[in-house]
Amino acid sequence: MIRNYFKTAWRNLLRNKIYSFINIIGLSLGLACAMLIMLFVKDEVSYDRFHKDVSHIYRIVSKAKRNGVVQKSIHTGYLQGPRFTQNVPGIQSFVRISGGARDIKKGADVRSQNLLNVDSGFFSMFTFPLLHGDAKTCLVEPRSIVFSEDAAKKQFGSTDVVGNTVMVKEDSAFVPYKVTAVARTCPQNSSIKFDVLLPFKESVQDANNNENWYYFFLNTFVVLNPKANISIVEKQMQNFYEKDARQIFDELNKKYDNGPDPQMGTYFLQQFTDIHMNPELPATNGLSDESNPMYSYILSGIALFVLLIACINFVNLTVARSLKRAKEIGVRKVIGSRKKQLIVQFLGESFFLCVIAFISAILLVEISLPVFNRLSNKALSLSYLFDTKLVTAYIALLIITGLLAGFYPAMVLSGYKPVETLYGRFRLAGKNYLQKSLVVLQFTFSAFLICATLVIYRQFDFLTKADLGYDDSNIIELHKDGMNHRKAALFKATLLQNPNIAAVAAKNGGRWITDAKLGNDSFMSFEYETIDESYLPALKIPLVMGRNFSKSFPFDSTRSILVNEAFVKKAGWKHPIGEIVNFYYNNNEIYHVVGVVKDYHYLALNQKIEPQMFTMKNDNQYGQFNIKIKPNTAADCLAYIQKKFKDFFPLSPYDYTFKNEKNLKEYESEAKWKQIMLFGAILTIFVSCIGLFGLSVLAAEKRTKEIGIRKILGASVNGVVTILSKDFLKLVCIALIVAVPAAWMVANKWLQNYPYRITIGWQIFAAACFLVVFIAMATVSFQAIKAAVANPVKSLRTE
Structure with a gap:
């Protein structure tokens, strides 16, 4: 029986190449899009989870009300880490991290190097394996330096460099620092990334000066006891802080007259794994790759749109083609097939197509991954696809897609009455409201994304071309x-x-x-x-x-x-x-x-x-x-400036940027989302249109005899095209009526994030509507014109 189902599915696939291709390419695009987004989301949520005992690592953060507004801060000073660790029982250890830069000298060459200043327990708290050196002692000595393997290769040409010295600038002089360890390159999904580490330096005077409760400039991390209750720990932290810092707070407040509503603030703990995607308490000041969960939501929404549209195409085309399989179903029922068997057969055909689409999707992912990495600023690898959790998710995606795409057609097809199908009296009942609704839904998605893309493009254009109030050229x-x-x-x-x-x-x-x-x-x-x-x-x-x-x-x-x-x-x-x-x-x-x-x-x-x-x-x-x-003198000027700079400041790194290029980099996030939304809009409109093309082919086939009679009676090509296209045009217009207000509301809300923004005019939505209608009608008209210019005699003979 299963073998018979497989043969039937394969023959049906070959017999209907156009519809099979439309279904496979649509599902492949939808599945590939979903796979890429799953890779992205997996990478986002996996940030910092590779550290041992990461569930017990927290960052000390604070909040206070200023002028009636609650403000949160990630910054701490010298004292929070050591004093909370000493006086709060649930805290086991602390590590402070601050970003910085130092000039490092190699021969006569001086370069500025970004680095992290960290406490000696850095490698005990965080899991960064060392290639060479001792994790417990490598940051103990004040003039120790730790390189990543990439930085070591760049500096020395090798990673086996423990014991070597480099000249690091301290104040106004270069002094020797000893290389005590070389660490493996930090994982891509790490909020802490470093090329160079230096020991955090703190004088006895700084450690004992209570004013440093209010000298905020670094991140402080703590490890909690596994049995500690975080609420109790936070309460104990706050109680100790208010007791230890109250006197100096009052003195500073009196000295500097900090206004009518000074507050000491409240300290609390932020879980380390929460940092990457927390816009309120982000990964800054020595931490990197701060993100926003909104990115994952938007990308997931686009992937869902594309996949749903592909499934809608599958349902529409399968139901629309059902008339051609009516006799097959009738024969099967006459010779004893039960409804359950027919449902299994048609679901099997659905899964067969989904498996082909799934394999094609993996190939599409492999081809498109480099482009996706550039768009999303990631370094995702195809090997990520074979992660156990992702493989499970893909199998689930395949099953859900197969059921979603095949269940309704299977129920419809298996319900045909054998007498009507065998005598040729069968027609689809009703007015196909579901089919029409699905066409409206997919074009609503497409129109919504096109409107959103045009708004993003206009806002990005405004940001990059607006008058800044000064001249940043040259x-x-x-x-x-x-x-x-x-x-x-x-x-x-x-x-x-x-x-x-x-x-x-x-x-x-x-x-x-x-x-x-x-x-x-x-x-x-x-x-x-x-x-x-x-x-x-x-x-x-x-x-x-x-x-x-x-x-x-x-x-x-x-x-x-x-x-x-x-x-x-x-x-x-x-x-x-x-x-x-x-x-x-x-x-x-x-x-x-x-x-x-x-x-x-x-x-x-x-x-x-x-x-x-x-x-x-x-x-x-x-x-x-x-x-x-x-203008046009940049090369000569840069050579002159560099020479004079070295004459005046021989021990300082030469570092320059062009101001207009620097300004454009401020909008890298907007540029990235402009591209992502464009690709999303293109994908949705493409998948929608190939489905619409398939439906228009079927519509023309069903009305072949009608078209032939109309042409014999004198109907023009334009008249026939209008008849075949108007029903689809109505559906597209309904989709626009739904999509435009939704897009307007979402776009307005998104623009509220910008203090300087475009005004959304009717022109944007008019352009989007024209684009959607034009693309949809071009798709339908191709087949309509082909049917309209066909020889009516041949059309009538085929009937």
């Missing part, structure tokens, strides 16, 4: 930390000797955020920028009031400041020129506003412009130069 950012004003002025003068360099402006490195007291005794936080007098003109940042800094005013380098419009607005100043700002924590230094800078996007457009203050204070160091060059 500007080289040259980085040099810890530079005093005198040295900067000399270097600047040297660069300006090159005729292709139009302007040079110095600025602090990184971001400085602080707060100060205003003249009305209110407090305000703001971005604190140290610039020179050339910064605003070089970037073409306009002033809206007052004047720029100038060397003609000696007071500018000591007590003058500029503020932006956002600062003025938040401060509530009506006449900002002459207003004062008091740096109360720095011996009440008073600064006077001499100018107001027009708001410009100093951060990416996915972040709101915040209050900003500019100073030329001599005591503040510069950290970068913004060098404006003439």
Whole structure:
């Protein structure tokens, strides 16, 4: 019996090549899409789970209410780890981690190396196997250094380098560090990734200074006793913290007058495996690969859409073709086949097609995996497919797909009455509401994704082309930390000797955020920028009031400041020129506003412009130069800049970026999702259209005699095409009526994440509707025109 079913399924497959191909290619695409997304999700949820006893590893985090808003923080200081470990019974050990960079010298070459500063128990808490060295002692000595195997090969050409020394910059001098271990390359699904580790350095004074409860700059991890109750541990942590830090908190609050609602804050624990996909408490400051669970949800939704559409095609085509198999079913029933046997037969055919599609899907995954890795910023391998859990999931996916695609057709086909089918009186009953509903559903999915893709494209285009409020073209950012004003002025003068360099402006490195007291005794936080007098003109940042800094005013380098419009607005100043700002924590230094800078996007457009203050204070160091060059002179200017940089700073690494390229990198996430949504939309519309094509072929076949009679009676080709297409057009229009409002609501909600965003106009949805209708009608019209131009005599003879 099974052999007979297999033969029937194979013959049916070969006899109906077009429909079989449509079903197989649709299911293959759906299954391949689902497999890729399962790989992605598996990688996301597997982050950090390779560590031994990972369920007992937690990060110390905190929350506090500021101005009525609860703010969470991942940062801790020197004291949280050691003091909680010593005084809370449930905590066994701690490790502190902070990101950083050091200059490492090899011969005459000096390079800046990103690294992690960690406590000596790092390898005891986290499972990073060593190729060479002792995990327990490799970070004990203050001038120890641990390389990853890739970094060791790059630095020495080998991994067997324990005992070798490298020159690492400390303060202003290079000192020897001894290589004590070489670790295996960190797994791809690790939030902690490192090339170099240095021991965390803490002085006795820092360890005993209670003010360091409030010096937040690192991550602190703890291991809990397996029997510890996390709620009790958190309560004990908070009780100890309030007891130990209360006095210093009150002293600091009184000293700096922290405002009307100062809070000590509340400490709690975040499970290590929760870090990777937690947007509120992300993987930053030495940790990497922070993600958002929304990515997995969106990708899973796309995969489900494609797979459902493929299954819908299968159901529609199988039911639509049922008339051609009606006599076969009638004969089987007459000779004794029971309904149950027919259901098994048709389900078997469904699974047979699914198995072929499944094998094709694996091949598609192998072919498309490199492209998917680039889109998703992953390093997934085909070997991941053979993970035990994933194999089980794929088998389940195959079974569910087979049942989903085959169950309804099997029930319909097995229910045909033999007398009607054998006498040729059988017709599908009703108005095929289910079939029509399924067509509407799949085009609703397609239209929804097309609308979403167009919105994402428009927003990405806006982010990358919007006026930033300054000119970022032909500007080289040259980085040099810890530079005093005198040295900067000399270097600047040297660069300006090159005729292709139009302007040079110095600025602090990184971001400085602080707060100060205003003249009305209110407090305000703001971005604190140290610039020179050339910064605003070089970037073409306009002033809206007052004047720029100038060397003609000696007071500018000591007590003058500029503020932006956002600062003025938040401060509530009506006449900002002459207003004062008091740096109360720095011996009440008073600064006077001499100018107001027009708001410009100093951060990416996915972040709101915040209050900003500019100073030329001599005591503040510069950290970068913004060098404006003439167009088409980049190669010559870079060679000149590099030579002069080495002349001035021979022991510092030469590091530069082009400002416009740096700005574009801020939108890498949006660019990635733009591509993913585009591929998703293309897949859904393609699978929908191949199903629609199959249905249009069947519709034309069923109406062959009608078309022949109409043509003999004088019907035009356009008239016949309209008759064959209008029913499908109605279904597509219904799908658009459902999809457009849903897409509008979701798009509006998504755009709320951006302080600067496009306005969704009717044009986007009109374009999406036109695109969907055009593609659908092009698909249907191909077969309709073919049927309309056929010789009516042949059409009538075939009937």
